[in-house]
Amino acid sequence: MDNLDKLENQSIFILREAFAKFENLAMLWSIGKDSSVLLWLARKAFLGHVPFPVVHIDTSYKIPEMIEFRDRMAREWNLNLVVGQNRGALEKGETFPLGRKTRVECCTLLKKDALQATLEAKGYTGVFVGIRRDEEGTRAKERYFSPRDKNFEWDFKDQPPEFWDQFTTDFEKGTHIRIHPLLHWTELNIWEYIHREKIPVVDLYFSREGRRYRSLGCAPCTGSIESAASSVPEIIEELRATRVSERSTRAQDAESEGAFEQLRAQGYM
Amino acid sequence: MPELLQTEAPLRIVIVGHVDHGKSTFVGRLLNDTHSLPEGKVEAIAASCKRRGVDFEWAFLMDALQSERDQNITIDTSQIWFRTPRRPYVIIDAPGHKEFLKNMVTGAASADAALLLIAANEGVQEQSRRHGTLLSLLGIRQVAVLVNKMDLVGFDQKVFDSIEKEYRAFLERLKVRPLAFIPMSARQGSNVAAPSPELAWHRGGTVVEALDGFQAPAAPTELALRFPVQDVYRFDHRRILAGRVESGSLKVGDTLVFHPGGKSSRVASIERWAAPPAQEARAGESVGITLAEQIFVERGHVAAHAGDPMISSHQVHARLFWLGKKPLEPGRRYKLKLATQEAEVELKEIRGVLDSSTLETLPGRPAKVERNEVAELVFSSRRTLVMDNYDLHEATGRFVLVDGGQACGGGIVFGEAYLDEEKAGSTPTEIYFSESAVTEAERRALKGHKGCVVWFTGLSGSGKSTIAKALERELIQRGVHATLLDGDNLRFGLNRDLGFSAQDRRENIRRTAEVARLFADSGAVVLTALISPFREDRAAARQVAMDGGREFLEVFVDTPLETCEKRDPKQLYAKARRGEITEFTGISSPYEPPERPDLALRAESQTLQDCVTAVMDLVLARIRTKG
Ligand SMILES: Nc1nc2c(ncn2[C@@H]2O[C@H](COP(=O)(O)OP(=O)(O)O)[C@@H](O)[C@H]2O)c(=O)[nH]1
Numbered sequence: 001m002d003n004l005d006k007l008e009n010q011s012i013f014i015l016r017e018a019f020a021k022f023e024n025l026a027m028l029w030s031i032g033k034d035s036s037v038l039l040w041l042a043r044k045a046f047l048g049h050v051p052f053p054v055v056h057i058d059t060s061y062k063i064p065e066m067i068e069f070r071d072r073m074a075r076e077w078n079l080n081l082v083v084g085q086n087r088g089a090l091e092k093g094e095t096f097p098l099g100r101k102t103r104v105e106c107c108t109l110l111k112k113d114a115l116q117a118t119l120e121a122k123g124y125t126g127v128f129v130g131i132r133r134d135e136e137g138t139r140a141k142e143r144y145f146s147p148r149d150k151n152f153e154w155d156f157k158d159q160p161p162e163f164w165d166q167f168t169t170d171f172e173k174g175t176h177i178r179i180h181p182l183l184h185w186t187e188l189n190i191w192e193y194i195h196r197e198k199i200p201v202v203d204l205y206f207s208r209e210g211r212r213y214r215s216l217g218c219a220p221c222t223g224s225i226e227s228a229a230s231s232v233p234e235i236i237e238e239l240r241a242t243r244v245s246e247r248s249t250r251a252q253d254a255e256s257e258g259a260f261e262q263l264r265a266q267g268y269m
Numbered sequence: 270m271p272e273l274l275q276t277e278a279p280l281r282i283v284i285v286g287h288v289d290h291g292k293s294t295f296v297g298r299l300l301n302d303t304h305s306l307p308e309g310k311v312e313a314i315a316a317s318c319k320r321r322g323v324d325f326e327w328a329f330l331m332d333a334l335q336s337e338r339d340q341n342i343t344i345d346t347s348q349i350w351f352r353t354p355r356r357p358y359v360i361i362d363a364p365g366h367k368e369f370l371k372n373m374v375t376g377a378a379s380a381d382a383a384l385l386l387i388a389a390n391e392g393v394q395e396q397s398r399r400h401g402t403l404l405s406l407l408g409i410r411q412v413a414v415l416v417n418k419m420d421l422v423g424f425d426q427k428v429f430d431s432i433e434k435e436y437r438a439f440l441e442r443l444k445v446r447p448l449a450f451i452p453m454s455a456r457q458g459s460n461v462a463a464p465s466p467e468l469a470w471h472r473g474g475t476v477v478e479a480l481d482g483f484q485a486p487a488a489p490t491e492l493a494l495r496f497p498v499q500d501v502y503r504f505d506h507r508r509i510l511a512g513r514v515e516s517g518s519l520k521v522g523d524t525l526v527f528h529p530g531g532k533s534s535r536v537a538s539i540e541r542w543a544a545p546p547a548q549e550a551r552a553g554e555s556v557g558i559t560l561a562e563q564i565f566v567e568r569g570h571v572a573a574h575a576g577d578p579m580i581s582s583h584q585v586h587a588r589l590f591w592l593g594k595k596p597l598e599p600g601r602r603y604k605l606k607l608a609t610q611e612a613e614v615e616l617k618e619i620r621g622v623l624d625s626s627t628l629e630t631l632p633g634r635p636a637k638v639e640r641n642e643v644a645e646l647v648f649s650s651r652r653t654l655v656m657d658n659y660d661l662h663e664a665t666g667r668f669v670l671v672d673g674g675q676a677c678g679g680g681i682v683f684g685e686a687y688l689d690e691e692k693a694g695s696t697p698t699e700i701y702f703s704e705s706a707v708t709e710a711e712r713r714a715l716k717g718h719k720g721c722v723v724w725f726t727g728l729s730g731s732g733k734s735t736i737a738k739a740l741e742r743e744l745i746q747r748g749v750h751a752t753l754l755d756g757d758n759l760r761f762g763l764n765r766d767l768g769f770s771a772q773d774r775r776e777n778i779r780r781t782a783e784v785a786r787l788f789a790d791s792g793a794v795v796l797t798a799l800i801s802p803f804r805e806d807r808a809a810a811r812q813v814a815m816d817g818g819r820e821f822l823e824v825f826v827d828t829p830l831e832t833c834e835k836r837d838p839k840q841l842y843a844k845a846r847r848g849e850i851t852e853f854t855g856i857s858s859p860y861e862p863p864e865r866p867d868l869a870l871r872a873e874s875q876t877l878q879d880c881v882t883a884v885m886d887l888v889l890a891r892i893r894t895k896g
């Protein structure tokens with residue numbers, strides 16, 4: 001069994017554990033490469049089906065190609081797509097950079113609050129999220145099954161133990177559990193798997209006029225990198241050589257030390 | 270474009286040891302010295318240190334949380350990737366503080382090998398030993414010991430030698446053979462990736478060489494098959510059993526035996542999506558299978574081959590480490606999770622408790638197991654559990670105990686204790702279970718709820734039938750398909766050949782339990798009203814329901830004997846007092862009240878309506894949730 005097989009088998013195991021234990025499940029879909037891999041793995045686990053809704057939190061600041069891609073995939077893969085949005089904040093213009101909000105406040109309103117409202121409205125008790133440990137420091141400390149309390153918060157200073165593939169599946173009313181089936185994957189693994197499985201990804205990842213996106217988010221806060229990689233194998237080659245971290249183009253991470261940790265503690269993905 | 274080779278699987282290494290002995294510092298140094306840090310990382314750490322007014326701390330690489338940096342302590346485990354020219358690694362940093370042992374276990378349990386750090390200036394400390402004990406319980410057999418902070422003892426060989434001697438002797442008692450003992454300095458980088466002149470007296474190589482000397486684990490494909498069923502899918506007309514092959518392999522055409530119960534069937538196909546068709550699934554693979562003969566299988570069952578039986582028992586003999594904030598005590602209920610099984614268990618017996626740091630047995634007969642202790646224990650479970658001796662099968666030989674929703678302990682199964690039990694009490698395997706073509710979900714959809722058994726117990730005249738009848742009416746009014754099996758009525762037909770001896774009472778209950786379960790299978794909420802005086806018989810009735818996957822609610826109608834005797838609606842107590850009836854419960858035959866009923870009703874002081882409402886709340890909550 002090679003590395004990708006191992007990663008895949010472990011993720012399938014986790015997806016199936018969650019499906020067996022949670023009645024009201026949903027999967028977050030950011031339209032990026034990771035959540036596309038996560039969706040693909042769900043179809044592996046459930047033999048071609050995605051037996052739960054797929055939730056996209058639409059900040060309205062996503063790059064237009066992402067939304068086109070989302071709607072096309074939802075049709076082709078027969079997904080039950082649920083779109084969540086913080087209309088109130090958008091109408092009041094409480095955003096970055098147009099409104100008076102900082103990047104982090106904007107993330108809180110348009111992503112975290114919108115997510116919280118969507119989960120509460122739909123009553124989801126288990127939510128799949130495609131985060132990985134190698135992305136940044138607080139995610140490196142995550143559990144596969146990570147409880148969130150009544151206030152949506154992550155008590156990262158007192159997490160339950162998790163070992164031997166037995167997961168935290170009990171939760172109190174009004175709380176939910178985040179499930180992270182990709183936690184053990186790296187950015188490079190993701191691309192190797194996309195290559196092997198021929199998983200469709202949005203074109204923005206490929207070089208156009210010498211630049212490409214390495215990580216996708218909202219247009220105002222996500223930069224592109226200088227790159228000539230215009231195919232999946234070229235991206236893999238590039239990543240094998242680079243020593244620049246993946247989220248270096250995500251401005252909200254860099255606001256100030258600890259700001260991103262706070263955002264995550266409050267319930268951000 | 271050259272053929273893309275995929276990245277090798279990384280070896281997973283956990284770093285353990287006493288608090289402040291330099292684990293996090295070592296990880297930072299290791300990554301730096303193998304040129305594995307992303308651009309700008311060292312500068313970011315330096316800035317963070319400067320902001321806090323401290324010297325440069327490599328530990329900040331892994332201690333990413335603000336509170337970790339502020340207190341200069343690792344709280345939770347973290348993971349980072351790096352590679353040597355030989356292969357890639359995942360480094361798992363674990364906290365060394367006693368308070369965070371649960372996080373250390375979380376990090377260490379998934380490792381292939383461990384590096385245990387001991388600071389030369391402090392020597393072997395409490396957590397140095399406790400972590401050693403836990404590594405052995407977690408089944409991590411490859412260990413190298415790093416004697417760190419050699420710079421603080423002038424790189425003195427004598428200090429190193431004496432630590433090595435002391436700690437080797439300790440590991441010996443755990444039957445752990447370290448692969449290397451290496452003196453080093455994380456702060457200075459001596460002997461981490463490159464040898465250093467001050468440590469020239471040591472010929473054991475660097476830490477990176479020790480890492481490269483560890484063996485990658487092999488999947489247990491050569492062992493006997495164990496395939497725990499995770500779920501049963503019915504996305505189309507097929508019925509697919511989903512699960513991961515934990516050991517061995519299975520092939521299309523193989524006859525599998527499903528434990529507990531021992532029903533067997535042949536593998537008709539192996540199902541995967543967007544993957545080449547396969548005739549075989551091997552250890553580590555998450556697959557689906559379909560069966561040729563339809564038998565009843567559900568989550569929790571474990572498939573094996575006929576020649577490789579499992580232990581099937583209501584008791585679990587285990588060695589366990591306890592992490593719970595509350596002590597582990599006899600008499601309380603815990604949830605035990607073993608492979609995909611879940612069972613409510615009770616601690617039956619504490620055979621001995623060890624201090625996990627000193628390995629000393631605590632004197633006397635300890636009444637409970639405190640946090641961070643290791644104990645030898647016996648648990649009892651209401652339902653049959655299937656398991657293996659840990660030495661033979663890891664995945665089906667270990668379990669997690671859950672208390673208050675959190676994993677609080679990890680146990681490994683002692684196989685020898687079961688040799689006698691294995692032979693007894695198994696159902697013949699030739700009887701096949703013919704499965705209904707109608708699914709559970711269809712029945713549930715039809716009725717809007719699922720079936721269950723509500724078992725009333727109490728003295729004659731306590732009010733069982735009165736409450737049950739009123740409840741039946743209330744449930745029917747709410748659209749719940751409820752039906753009452755009254756003990757007295759059953760004695761006119763089904764049980765008319767039975768008397769009141771202990772043996773006949775047992776058979777009376779067995780038949781009633783089986784009938785109740787059949788009704789519950791058809792989706793009904795079955796109410797039974799029988800005195801059912803013996804605990805053991807009621808436990809057996811519960812087992813019948815639970816074996817069928819039905820919820821069983823024991824309701825104790827707790828009316829004192831005097832009251833029942835005063836009421837005496839059928840004049841039975843009077844007759845029993847006069848000796849005209851023998852073996853009458855409460856007078857000439859005992860009544861064993863339930864120790865932990867799902868509900869106890871004080872029918873004397875509560876109104877009938879209150880009693881009915883209390884049971885109804887319980888029942889409605891159970892039949893409308895996912896099972
Ligand atoms: N002199 C010296 N100090 C060290 C060495 N390794 C770690 N330290 C210091 O020991 C303290 C505790 O280190 P840390 O890595 O946080 O320990 P941990 O609790 O085991 O992770 C820090 O102040 C480090 O700078 C070493 O090799 N030599």
Ligand SMILES: [Mg+2]
Nearest residue numbers: 292293342343
């Ligand atoms: Mg540390």
